[in-house]
Amino acid sequence: MIALLIRLLSGVQTRWxxxxxAVRPRVYFANHLSNLDLPVLWAALPPAIRRRAQPxxxxxxxxxxxxxxWLATRVFHAExxxxxxxxxxxxxxxxxxxxxxxGNALVIFPEGRRNTSDxxxxxxxxxxxxxxxxxxxxxxxxxxxxxxxNRILPRGEWLPVPIMASVTFGAPLRLGEGESREAxxxxxxxxxxxxxxxxxxx
Amino acid sequence: MSSDLRWFAFVILGLLSLATVAGVLGAWLxxxxxxxxxxxDANSRLLAWWFLAGSILGAAWLGQTALAVLFGLASxxxxxxxxxxxxxRKGDHRALFLAFFVVLPLQYVFVALPWYGMFTxxxxxxxxxxxxxxxxxxxxxxxxxxxxxxxxxxxxxCVYALSHVAAIPQLTPKPEDxxxxxxxFLAVVQLSDVFQWVWGKALGRMKLAPTLSPNKTWGGxxxxxxxxxxxxxxxxxxxxxxxxxxxxxxxxxxxxxxxGGLVMSAIKRDAGVKDWGASLGGHGGVLDxxxxxxxxxxxxxxxxxxxxxxxx
Numbered sequence: 001m002i003a004l005l006i007r008l009l010s011g012v013q014t015r016w017x018x019x020x021x022a023v024r025p026r027v028y029f030a031n032h033l034s035n036l037d038l039p040v041l042w043a044a045l046p047p048a049i050r051r052r053a054q055p056x057x058x059x060x061x062x063x064x065x066x067x068x069x070w071l072a073t074r075v076f077h078a079e080x081x082x083x084x085x086x087x088x089x090x091x092x093x094x095x096x097x098x099x100x101x102x103g104n105a106l107v108i109f110p111e112g113r114r115n116t117s118d119x120x121x122x123x124x125x126x127x128x129x130x131x132x133x134x135x136x137x138x139x140x141x142x143x144x145x146x147x148x149x150n151r152i153l154p155r156g157e158w159l160p161v162p163i164m165a166s167v168t169f170g171a172p173l174r175l176g177e178g179e180s181r182e183a184x185x186x187x188x189x190x191x192x193x194x195x196x197x198x199x200x201x202x
Numbered sequence: 203m204s205s206d207l208r209w210f211a212f213v214i215l216g217l218l219s220l221a222t223v224a225g226v227l228g229a230w231l232x233x234x235x236x237x238x239x240x241x242x243d244a245n246s247r248l249l250a251w252w253f254l255a256g257s258i259l260g261a262a263w264l265g266q267t268a269l270a271v272l273f274g275l276a277s278x279x280x281x282x283x284x285x286x287x288x289x290x291r292k293g294d295h296r297a298l299f300l301a302f303f304v305v306l307p308l309q310y311v312f313v314a315l316p317w318y319g320m321f322t323x324x325x326x327x328x329x330x331x332x333x334x335x336x337x338x339x340x341x342x343x344x345x346x347x348x349x350x351x352x353x354x355x356x357x358x359x360c361v362y363a364l365s366h367v368a369a370i371p372q373l374t375p376k377p378e379d380x381x382x383x384x385x386x387f388l389a390v391v392q393l394s395d396v397f398q399w400v401w402g403k404a405l406g407r408m409k410l411a412p413t414l415s416p417n418k419t420w421g422g423x424x425x426x427x428x429x430x431x432x433x434x435x436x437x438x439x440x441x442x443x444x445x446x447x448x449x450x451x452x453x454x455x456x457x458x459x460x461x462g463g464l465v466m467s468a469i470k471r472d473a474g475v476k477d478w479g480a481s482l483g484g485h486g487g488v489l490d491x492x493x494x495x496x497x498x499x500x501x502x503x504x505x506x507x508x509x510x511x512x513x514x
Contacts, residue, residue: 011282116292154292161298162278164286164479 002075003050006043010036010152011164014044017195018171019142021046025100027141028053028169029129031122031192032109033150035061036160040149041107042076044167054099055107056092058083083112093131100136107144108132110188116155122193125185133175133184140172141188145195170195206382206440211259214389218255221248250485258388262381266371269384270314273368277306279488280360280496283478288352293342297333297353305329306361313365316372325362330354359466359496360489366499373506374442383506386440386448387455391498394430394456395463401425414467418460427456442510451506455498462497466490 006012030041038055045053059080062072072078079099081092099106110125117123133141145168153160173191175184225248229241261268285298305325312321334350370387371380402422410418434452438445466489470476479487 011286148286150292151290151295154295157292157295159296159299161285161295162282162302163290163298164282 003043003047006039009162010040010043010149011162012040012044013164013166015166015168017168019169021049021169023048023052024105025103025136025139026105026172027100027129027132027139028105028107028144029110029141029188029192030107030144030146032111032114033146034114034153034155036149036153036165037109037114037146038076038078038107039071040165041144041146041167049105052103053077053105053107054079056081056096056099056109060084093128093135096128096132097135100132100139106132114150114155116150122189125189127181127185129188130175130181130184133173137175140174142172143170143188143192143195144168145170145192147196168195207262207378207385210382210385210389210437210440211262214255214259218248218252222252247485250491254491258385262385266368266377266381267314269371269381270310270368273364274307274310276488276492277310277361277364278302280364280478280492281306281356283487283489284356284360285353287473287475287478288356290349290352291342291344293340294337294349294353296340297336297350300333300336301329301353301357301361305333305357309361309365310368313369316369318369318372321365321369325357329357333357360492363496363500364492366503367495369503370499370506373503373510379442382440383442386434386437387499387502388495389437390430390434390452391455391459391494393433394426394459395494396426397429398422398426398460401429411464411467414464414471418463423460427453427460430456447509451502454505455502458498458501459494462494465497466493 028041030037038057042050042053042055055076055078057072057076057078057080059082061068062078062080063069072080079095081095082090086092096106096108108129110129111123112126113123115123129141132139147166147168148163149165151161151163152165170191173188179187222245225241225245229238229245232238232241257272261272281302290298309321309324312324315321333353337346337350337353367384367387370384371377374380374383398418399422401424402417402419405419405421405425408420409416410420410423431449431453434455435445435449438448441448441451443451466478470478477486478489485491
């Protein structure tokens with residue numbers, strides 16, 4: 001119901017390019033443009049996948065008000081993580097691994113914060129995705145490109161404009177044999193960026 | 203709903219039913235994959251026609267206000283499609299918000315009132331000056347002229363021009379007659395599109411505008427406009443015009459409709475897309491369906507207003 005409403009309001013178009021929708025533990029890693037990213041990406045997933053998907057979200061933002069907290073935990077089934085003062089006890093990586101071990105899909109934004117650059121270049125990825133790929137090598141990493149959401153609700157604005165968003169899922173990646181952290185993060189970034197080039201041609 | 207309009211509704215719904223029976227039979231009888239694909243495409247277009255005809259006849263039955271709301275929604279969808287494929291920047295955000303949620307509703311309020319002196323100047327004067335000023339105050343000068351031009355064109359085409367369709371009922375003293383005239387106008391312009399496609403398939407040789415719309419041909423254009431003109435003349439009883447005048451108005455509206463389609467094709471090619479969207483299966487987006495109407499409506503409205511003697 002809420003998903004339908006979000007889809008209608010954001011006019012989101014979903015494309016699966018080089019990957020089929022499937023209910024299984026996967027990591028969907030997406031670029032981060034707007035506070036709407038999480039709700040729209042969640043709504044764009046097919047219902048069967050959505051029910052078994054858990055986004056990772058910043059605790060400081062999603063506990064701002066009781067409404068944020070209710071949406072994050074009850075509606076989106078988000079796993080709230082700390083962004084600052086990481087200790088052994090609250091290491092977000094353990095939370096993400098637990099989601100996969102429960103057999104759920106994970107949604108992450110490896111840029112770590114909203115990208116406000118005009119040229120659309122991705123920010124450098126945080127290394128968490130590499131740790132995940134190394135510790136759970138059987139899991140597919142699906143690049144997920146969000147488009148136009150920064151135009152619906154840019155950072156620092158509170159009135160949305162009804163522009164149509166799109167979500168593109170690309171061909172999955174896995175960590176290569178002996179692949180270094182830098183090389184893997186670069187490959188993930190390139191995979192996500194290449195979906196943007198596809199879009200220009202379409 | 204006047205008895206004229208009731209007859210018209212019967213004819214349109216009857217034609218759609220016939221086409222649906224043909225479409226279902228076609229899908230059932232087609233053997234090859236290609237034929238099956240063509241039948242599926244035709245049927246998805248037909249489904250969209252049911253939806254469009256149903257919503258327009260429903261609104262016509264409810265009256266002028268319902269028509270203004272319906273075309274307001276169409277403008278909203280069209281403007282949304284137009285703005286979505288163009289790269290606007292953060293500095294445009296507030297101006298876009300005003301365009302969608304202030305200018306667009308106000309324009310249709312002025313149409314519905316009806317306040318002729320306001321709805322004919324609101325966007326070209328007030329929205330033009332205030333929205334460009336709003337974008338300038340945002341302080342981002344990168345591609346400034348190009349960005350404000352896109353917002354202004356979107357508003358002029360998708361909202362201002364299209365809103366004239368909803369103003370057609372004001373042309374006649376009795377609103378029921380005006381609603382019949384509006385239905386006549388919509389039927390003629392849309393049927394011209396359909397028959398251009400049909401004639402284009404039948405005798406399409408010479409390309410009309412190969413760089414803009416590779417599927418449009420001279421044969422389709424002339425056949426489509428002549429057929430729609432004949433239909434417009436035959437339905438003259440829905441209008442305040444004589445059969446001859448009805449034919450002239452129909453031909454003019456169809457011709458402008460073609461020009462509207464070509465202009466929007468040029469913008470689509472420039473932006474690198476084929477359709478404006480996918481919301482009306484087979485047709486593309488809402489803007490693909492209303493581009494001809496938006497071009498034909500203001501000219502039809504003002505010429506008819508002059509001919510019907512409400513003054514220059």
